[in-house]
Amino acid sequence: MSAPPRLEVTGISKWFVDGDRTIEVMRDIALDARAGEFVTVIGPSGSGKSTLFNIIAGLEDADAGEVRVDGALVTGHTEAFAYMPQQDLLFPWRRVLDNTTLGLEVRGMPRVEARERAAALFPRFGLDGFEQAYPHTLSGGMRQRAALLRTVVQGRPILLLDEPFGALDALTRMEMQEWLAGMSSEFGWTVLLVTHDVREAVLLSDRIVVLTPRPASIAATIEVPLPHPRRLDAFTDPAFVTIEADVLRALQMGSTR
Amino acid sequence: MRASIARVLPALLLAAAILGVWETYVRISEVRPQVLPAPSRVVEQGWAFRELIWSHVVPTLGETAIGFTLAILVGTVAAVGIDFSSTVRRALYPMLVASQAIPVVAVAPLLVLWFGFGIVPKALVVALVTFFPITVGWVDGFAATERAASNLLRSMGASRWQVFRLVRVPGALPSFFSGLRIAITYAVVGAIFAEYVGAKRGLGIFMQLQQNSFRTDLVMAAVVVTAAISVSLFLATYAVERAAIPWHAAARAARTSQGSEARR
Numbered sequence: 001m002s003a004p005p006r007l008e009v010t011g012i013s014k015w016f017v018d019g020d021r022t023i024e025v026m027r028d029i030a031l032d033a034r035a036g037e038f039v040t041v042i043g044p045s046g047s048g049k050s051t052l053f054n055i056i057a058g059l060e061d062a063d064a065g066e067v068r069v070d071g072a073l074v075t076g077h078t079e080a081f082a083y084m085p086q087q088d089l090l091f092p093w094r095r096v097l098d099n100t101t102l103g104l105e106v107r108g109m110p111r112v113e114a115r116e117r118a119a120a121l122f123p124r125f126g127l128d129g130f131e132q133a134y135p136h137t138l139s140g141g142m143r144q145r146a147a148l149l150r151t152v153v154q155g156r157p158i159l160l161l162d163e164p165f166g167a168l169d170a171l172t173r174m175e176m177q178e179w180l181a182g183m184s185s186e187f188g189w190t191v192l193l194v195t196h197d198v199r200e201a202v203l204l205s206d207r208i209v210v211l212t213p214r215p216a217s218i219a220a221t222i223e224v225p226l227p228h229p230r231r232l233d234a235f236t237d238p239a240f241v242t243i244e245a246d247v248l249r250a251l252q253m254g255s256t257r
Numbered sequence: 258m259r260a261s262i263a264r265v266l267p268a269l270l271l272a273a274a275i276l277g278v279w280e281t282y283v284r285i286s287e288v289r290p291q292v293l294p295a296p297s298r299v300v301e302q303g304w305a306f307r308e309l310i311w312s313h314v315v316p317t318l319g320e321t322a323i324g325f326t327l328a329i330l331v332g333t334v335a336a337v338g339i340d341f342s343s344t345v346r347r348a349l350y351p352m353l354v355a356s357q358a359i360p361v362v363a364v365a366p367l368l369v370l371w372f373g374f375g376i377v378p379k380a381l382v383v384a385l386v387t388f389f390p391i392t393v394g395w396v397d398g399f400a401a402t403e404r405a406a407s408n409l410l411r412s413m414g415a416s417r418w419q420v421f422r423l424v425r426v427p428g429a430l431p432s433f434f435s436g437l438r439i440a441i442t443y444a445v446v447g448a449i450f451a452e453y454v455g456a457k458r459g460l461g462i463f464m465q466l467q468q469n470s471f472r473t474d475l476v477m478a479a480v481v482v483t484a485a486i487s488v489s490l491f492l493a494t495y496a497v498e499r500a501a502i503p504w505h506a507a508a509r510a511a512r513t514s515q516g517s518e519a520r521r
Contacts, residue, residue, distance in 0.1 A: 054408070059412055078411065078412050078413070083413075086405070087403075089406050092504050092508040093428075093430075102423070103413040106414055106415045134507060134508065154413065
């Protein structure tokens with residue numbers, strides 16, 4: 001018998017009742033990720049990707065289904081996940097270093113120790129020298145890296161990244177995608193990413209879970225067997241292009257169902 | 258420096274023009290000073306009686322300080338209660354709004370009747386007219402916290418109290434200071450009003466006494482002093498704000514300059 005996957009999500013359904021109608025948000029979503037795997041959930045906007053994420057993160061309740069981490073039931077619990085929301089949500093009243101220690105501070109780690117831990121990651125996140133700066137002095141890409149640092153430093157088993165580059169301009173976004181591809185293969189993070197950017201999904205993932213429009217269900221699961229770390233020039237690689245086309249087709253078939 | 262002079266110049270010119278017209282009118286028409294003293298007379302007599310006026314300024318400032326401190330305490334406690342419990346909100350909010358409908362003219366004599374001629378009724382009137390903007394400033398500031406920010410904290414395992422302390426309070430501080438600024442402009446006037454009803458010392462009673470002896474010039478001198486105190490306190494809130502939340506002005510300035518660049 002093999003070990004259970006790091007993350008195992010089964011049978012997640014969500015609906016809400018509006019008068020005598022029941023509106024389904026998602027139906028029977030299942031996905032898993034092995035340790036060190038990068039899994040992306042892609043779907044049309046409004047398909048409930050963020051709701052699925054909030055359910056996995058333990059911030060919202062599902063009406064059915066369960067979430068397991070290393071085989072243990074964690075439905076509704078937040079401890080196993082480090083969550084990065086769409087906006088960077090760096091607090092303007094905290095210096096960058098103190099923003100990145102927030103999760104450790106909440107957990108009760110002494111401030112000095114938390115600062116040491118976070119500061120050690122600053123060079124690798126391209127934020128060297130900006131520890132004492134206020135967030136408004138940072139560029140969009142730097143803010144996003146700081147938000148990711150705040151997520152990673154918590155040392156949780158699974159990273160949940162909800163459209164982390166959605167608010168960036170196209171050039172910065174590509175730069176950040178390549179950087180994240182390098183970082184995740186270097187550190188071996190287990191990542192679950194939500195996006196609606198097909199290229200981003202193919203560039204970063206080991207596996208892509210394609211959702212249908214509402215009510216969201218799984219349209220296809222597509223493996224990405226390209227070697228890591230991938231660079232932006234992979235965009236023109238025939239294998240890359242083929243997978244990109246597969247994902248697009250799955251998205252389209254899902255929406256014309 | 259030159260920019261700040263340019264900014265206050267229109268106000269100074271307008272004030273000078275009004276005073277000039279006033280002075281000229283009084284000199285030409287020879288209206289009696291009991292009816293309308295010239296600005297020059299107000300200044301001259303105010304200066305001559307500066308020690309007397311100052312002895313009345315001190316108690317008024319004391320009442321203002323105590324009443325305003327009380328308003329900050331009560332306003333903050335009320336706002337925290339409202340933020341934590343919807344029952345408290347439903348119970349308290351209508352009462353707070355109703356308290357603002359109480360005519361101070363009616364309640365001030367009652368307070369004097371209940372608490373005597375000492376400092377207590379004055380501080381209470383100041384608190385009554387100033388706590389509401391402070392409460393609303395806090396409550397609106399708390400409510401403006403982004404849901405996503407609370408979610409982020411919850412995902413880190415934060416308790417409700419931690420979310421409150423780490424996100425809601427610092428995020429609400431700019432809004433609190435806006436409320437504080439509105440409140441402080443009522444504070445001195447509230448104290449003077451309460452003194453009018455009954456007091457031994459204070460600018461309110463000073464004005465009443467001078468009015469009764471037809472020293473209109475000294476009444477006006479006291480008005481000038483009152484205005485100067487209010488303006489100073491108003492400006493002081495900016496200084497306190499800048500010291501307490503230095504990040505706010507900087508972040509706002511950065512946003513505004515980005516905005517104007519984008520518009521260009």
